[in-house]
Amino acid sequence: MTHSPIPYGRQSIDESDISAVEAVLRGAWLTQGPAVEAFEEAVAQRVQARHAVAFSSGTAALHGCTVVAGLGPGDLVVTSPLTFMASANCARYVGASVGLVDIRPETLNLDMAQIPAEADAVVAVHYAGLPVDLRGMKVRPRVVIEDAAHALGVSTPDGPVGNCARSDLCMFSFHPVKPITTGEGGIVTTNDDSLAHELRQFRSHDIERTPDRGAWAYQISELGFNYRMTDIQAALGLSQLAKLDTFIQRRNELADRYRAMLAPLPVVLPPEAPQGFTHGYHLFAVRVRDRERVFDGLRAADIGVQVHFVPIHHHPISVDIDVDPGDLPACDEAYEQLISLPMFPDLTEAEQDRVVAVLASLVK
DSSP: OOOOOEESOOOOOOHHHHHHHHHHHTSSOSBSSHHHHHHHHHHHHHHTOSEEEEESSHHHHHHHHHHHTTOOTTOEEEEOSSSOTHHHHHHHTTTOEEEEOOBOTTTOSBOGGGOOTTOSEEEEEOGGGOOOOGGGOSSOOSEEEEEOTTOTTOEETTEETTSOSSOSEEEEEOOTTSSSOOSSOEEEEESOHHHHHHHHHHTBTTEEEOGGGOTTOEEEOSOOOBOOOBHHHHHHHHHHHTTHHHHHHHHHHHHHHHHHHHTTSSOBOOOOOOTTOOOOOSOEEEEOSSHHHHHHHHHHTTEEOBOSOOOGGGSGGGGGSOOOTTSOHHHHHHHTTEEEEOOOTTOOHHHHHHHHHHHHHHHO
16 A cells, blocks of 8 residues: 655645735735734734744844844853754854753753853753743853744743743744744744844844935944845745644644554653643654664655754764763763654644554564
């Protein structure tokens, strides 16, 4: 019997999304128009933040965070080793040094209690959609940035992730496998008026209008980038945002079903959300023995599993990070075992049954 491939993640697009994008394409503004501002206002309202500033990607948004926070040469920016490289590169972009702190095995999130006193900033990654408990900081660095690429729509005892209750800036990503998508895109939320203004300047060449010199006039005082989101992307994001609760609910239903079916197997299930927290299940990352054989077996069955992530310190670029072998044992042990199973709102129960059946045949 031939089966259709099952990806580990995929966007969920319906006719309302297509209609929203079509309306922009038929309108007057494809970029720098009203759809971006409407999307920003909707995200800010959703996460209960004062400001939201849209960017062309989550990576661009993280770059903006480190720039407006005033980080640079001589500063130490600490992050999790179990994340995508953008969480570290945002420090490198501004000439700051990257530091790594091990994860907590029970959450796979950065161990906030281990952040060194000399850290100038922390990029706290909400791995797989489970929020980091920012209450665990013994000493607060002068800058706290949340990398919430996986965590739009979830909450902590402090309220929605993105409200910046214990951080200065929070970044969300809208890549197609994320909680909602704009194709490519990201956004930064903050409650600081000055940071929001600087983010808007930075994403658009640092252009500042000077109408007193003429209606055409502008000036550029700092190095900026073209990191703008288009109205096409924003229209899709605004349509997707209306379905966020449904998406998160479906991901949790699928996670509950995975847990029930996988419970009898020799598989370590993902961390559950502690009391007062909710989980977004951007990923459903299990831990297995003999990971390479299991991974290859699932891929051979057209089940598009993935590993999240090759740790930061395992990449050649990270020769600049002061990490010795054995310094990050919890991360290294998890990495040797992790496999992300298919998890997206349109995953069917029949597809999920197939994933579990193949996995069971490989781990028993």
